[in-house]
Amino acid sequence: MPYTIQFPIQAIGKEPCPFTVKVLCPECGFDYIHLETVDRLDGQDNYATKTGVRGNATQLRCFCEHGHKFMLGFGSHKGNLYTWWEPC
Numbered sequence: 001m002p003y004t005i006q007f008p009i010q011a012i013g014k015e016p017c018p019f020t021v022k023v024l025c026p027e028c029g030f031d032y033i034h035l036e037t038v039d040r041l042d043g044q045d046n047y048a049t050k051t052g053v054r055g056n057a058t059q060l061r062c063f064c065e066h067g068h069k070f071m072l073g074f075g076s077h078k079g080n081l082y083t084w085w086e087p088c
Contacts (some may be wrong), residue, residue: 023072025064026085032065043075051084053077061088 024031041049041057049057053075060072069088074081 023062025066025068026070027068027087028064028066030064030066030068033062034065036061036063036069041075049075051075053082 022031023033025033037060039059039061041051041059043049043053043055043057045054047054051057051073055076055078057073057075060074061069062072063069071086071088073084073086075084076082
């Protein structure tokens, strides 16, 4: 089961998108994050993603410049969109 704690973000809201946030490393708080891979999981409307959501999910595998690896997940469940992070 994924961690359901809030991952660290930093609000940087600038024009033209005032709702922009910056993802920080959940291990050390460093803000130099790199995207490694993107995986799409087919939930088949029956929890097949093994993430706790019933619908489809997307996983973004990331790493910070201090070497910490983590995954940001986004998944749908009965019309709601959830996000979480897990260490890799």
